[in-house]
Amino acid sequence: xxxxxxxxxxxxxxxxxxxxxxxxxxxxxxxxxxxxxxxxxxxxxxxxxxxxxxxxxxxxxxxxxxxxxxxxxxxxxxxxxxxxxxxxxxxxxxxxxxxxxxxxxxxxxxxxxxxxxxxxxxxxxxxxxxxxxxxxxxxxxxxxxxxxxxxxxxxxxxxxxxxxxxxxxxxxxxxxxxxxxxxxxxxxxxxxxxxxxxxxxxxxxxxxxxxxxxxxxxxxxxxxxxxxxxxxxxxxxxxxxxxxxxxxxxxxxxxxxxxxxxxxxxxxxxxxxxxxxxxxxxxxxxxxxxxxxxxxxxxxx
Amino acid sequence: xxxxxxxxxxxxxxxxxxxxxxxxxxxxxxxxxxxxxxxxxxxxxxxxxxxxxxxxxxxxxxxxxxxxxxxxxxxxxxxxxxxxxxxxxxxxxxxxxxxxxxxxxxxxxxxxxxxxxxxxxxxxxxxxxxxxxxxxxxxxxxxxxxxxxxxxxxxxxxxxxxxxxxxxxxxxxxxxxxxxxxxxxxxxxxxxxxxxxxxxxxxxxxxxxxxxxxxx
Numbered sequence: 001x002x003x004x005x006x007x008x009x010x011x012x013x014x015x016x017x018x019x020x021x022x023x024x025x026x027x028x029x030x031x032x033x034x035x036x037x038x039x040x041x042x043x044x045x046x047x048x049x050x051x052x053x054x055x056x057x058x059x060x061x062x063x064x065x066x067x068x069x070x071x072x073x074x075x076x077x078x079x080x081x082x083x084x085x086x087x088x089x090x091x092x093x094x095x096x097x098x099x100x101x102x103x104x105x106x107x108x109x110x111x112x113x114x115x116x117x118x119x120x121x122x123x124x125x126x127x128x129x130x131x132x133x134x135x136x137x138x139x140x141x142x143x144x145x146x147x148x149x150x151x152x153x154x155x156x157x158x159x160x161x162x163x164x165x166x167x168x169x170x171x172x173x174x175x176x177x178x179x180x181x182x183x184x185x186x187x188x189x190x191x192x193x194x195x196x197x198x199x200x201x202x203x204x205x206x207x208x209x210x211x212x213x214x215x216x217x218x219x220x221x222x223x224x225x226x227x228x229x230x231x232x233x234x235x236x237x238x239x240x241x242x243x244x245x246x247x248x249x250x251x252x253x254x255x256x257x258x259x260x261x262x263x264x265x266x267x268x269x270x271x272x273x274x275x276x277x278x279x280x281x282x283x284x285x286x287x288x289x290x291x292x293x294x295x296x297x298x299x300x301x
Numbered sequence: 302x303x304x305x306x307x308x309x310x311x312x313x314x315x316x317x318x319x320x321x322x323x324x325x326x327x328x329x330x331x332x333x334x335x336x337x338x339x340x341x342x343x344x345x346x347x348x349x350x351x352x353x354x355x356x357x358x359x360x361x362x363x364x365x366x367x368x369x370x371x372x373x374x375x376x377x378x379x380x381x382x383x384x385x386x387x388x389x390x391x392x393x394x395x396x397x398x399x400x401x402x403x404x405x406x407x408x409x410x411x412x413x414x415x416x417x418x419x420x421x422x423x424x425x426x427x428x429x430x431x432x433x434x435x436x437x438x439x440x441x442x443x444x445x446x447x448x449x450x451x452x453x454x455x456x457x458x459x460x461x462x463x464x465x466x467x468x469x470x471x472x473x474x475x476x477x478x479x480x481x482x483x484x485x486x487x488x489x490x491x492x493x494x495x496x497x498x499x500x501x502x503x504x505x506x507x508x509x510x511x512x513x514x515x516x517x
Binding site for chain 1: 403
């Protein structure tokens, strides 16, 4: 196959970059490991947040709102309301608890003596609702809608809990971005420094190439490929490190989840996020190399 | 073809290496530039090769003023010139063939065509059987021939040779000069900076003498 001259030079630059990486295996391995560790920190935090989010979504199946109806509401009216609400959007499940069932439940809970002293059943009918989403805004809106019903007296909901969880997740997302940005800069700096040392080690070669007509673009290209390649391999190292961490942590998570009767396990990065991590590694390596080459070559002028 | 008009080169600190030099060299000429050490021979070649810029004056090559070339245009200009250095300036971690391939890669010539042309250049300087060797294993004369092969492989019409026979014994020096003369007979313009008066006398070409930064 005959390649265009431009493509051929890109291919040559890539091969040169790979040879330079292989020429110093120990130094390259350390650089890649450092980049891998730097990338695995925000990756680990992202995994924690996404798994918490997943866990909270599964918890939403058990997040209930209890709607207490006014005491004067009769059983037929309460059942009618339950039937009307069952098909409302935003409600996953609805269970009607009659005042008689509620009393029985209370008696079973050990308050039998207290209840026998009462002349009549003081408990109202209630509707136990599972919302479709655990997001606090959704729970708040659903509560508002229900309160507008004349039959509804009070609502006990998990809004505050959901709000706290959402705030925690938001904080985690913010922390991931902040840590990701700081470590991205450090990755670019690590690559930049490696490239700077390489440029100085190849100063003679660069100066000779320039004397016989090499453009900055020609000189720059293998270094850029080197930076991108090193970043890509650093991303791969981060992927492996976070995968190993998940495998290790899942043993403890499985034990913890089983005590709650759950089969929850931490999930690995999915394919699109894994590709994004590799691309980020390569792009940050490329950016670090670009800056380093630009500044260092200017020193040679 | 090559024209220097009132060219002065002053280095930081005030030392004047060339002062108001005027020069005209025809296409296809072979010219010796001589003078004592520090007379400005190498500086003159560096100015013509756009390795350095004159402090004042103009340098025209084929009517194009190269003395004020923008930085980004300099590499493209240098591709039209073959440069031979006294200290060879070879890449010692590459093979002989790779050294000769480099100027072709700079011209975006790759693959079989590049290899064919590099081998032809090595053949011309008598190094065809050393293409896989490292330059460090070559003798001084062979290294200089390799430097010539690298200079001519891109088929430039102008060759600048800075002390190409320095540090070489007579036999090697004549080998190098014969190659340069053959290139000149093929139509190339060749400028040779040398302090070797015997060499200049033997080849009987035009000779420019530099003394205290001025041509005589």
